[in-house]
Amino acid sequence: MILETAAALFRDKGFQATSMKDIAVGVGVEAASLYNHIKSKQELLEQLLLVIADRFTAGMTDVTASSLSPKEKFEQLLRLHIRMTMEHPDSVALINSEWVHLAEPARSRYKSLESAYERDFLTILKACIEAGDFQQVDPRIALFSTLSTLRLLPIWYRKNKDISPIDLEKHIMQCLVDGLR
Template sequence: MPVKVKRKDHINSAARNLFRERGYSATSMRDIASTVGIEVASLYNHIDSKESMLQQICFTMAEKFLAIIPLVKHLQERPEEQLKEAIRLHVLVITSHADESAVFVHEWKHLSEPHLSAFKKMRNNYEGFYRDLIRRGEELGLFKNIHEKFVMMVLFSSINWLYDYYKPNGKLNPSQISDIITDIFLNGIKNN
């Protein structure tokens, strides 16, 4: 692997960690350069800007989440089973990319236009997929008739914070975590 690629990866990794720890606004190019061990001016040999690193993180994560949709739609299952699989895959993305997930959840609002609008559109498409699953479950009488946007927000509120307390060597692995979340969530919305 060429040195320039390794250096760029090191810069992106430092930016991810700093954005997560300090936030995007509180992280300067000087902070990133210092962490990597190079001069600020040298950063620009490897990256375009601080925002370009934020864009890369946010859009890469959005693409990972959006990739869940065709995998779940491919299952010819009832909405309950599709929702279980969607939650399982979402948990897997979050636990596999904790730093990026933290930045994705909190720092997207610092994107400038037209990137902010493009990001919001991707996020709305992903959230819409969950709302549709919940709505279909309601229509089939599987789920209680609860406002699907609110239900979706409750679900994401519980799983999007996993990056903060998930530990790779902890007591629960991603599969166990998704089983617990799915059990609690689905038992709360199931029409018994």
């Protein structure tokens, strides 16, 4: 309950602009009472962000370990982001800007997980190109463009809940893979 409340507030107002009082009001207790359940406000952010980072990392591990084709792996990653967005919309939304407020050593651990994730994603993208499934695009820009869409998905999805996961996947795949033309 505390974590969920904090996630929603961090998403709306940002970590720094959210006070323990804000969270307490959301939960329905006094601010001091929160400290019977958590160690600090910082701990809340670490919980939220690192759990998400670990899940994305686990998802990536599954995909890379699989015997799927590069293009199927790419599709699996799309599904991973869509699933994560649906299941944890608030905490996934935090990955775009709130990680800067992580204190060390959590911040380094988080950035290291993120780097590894992007490196693996890039490897799969390059394999798609080599296999001839994707055309000869600049893989770094393809990764940037793809990840931009996937990372901002929770923000967009909030205002567009009237779409099914299947349609969402189909349309995003179409935009990213087939392009607009």
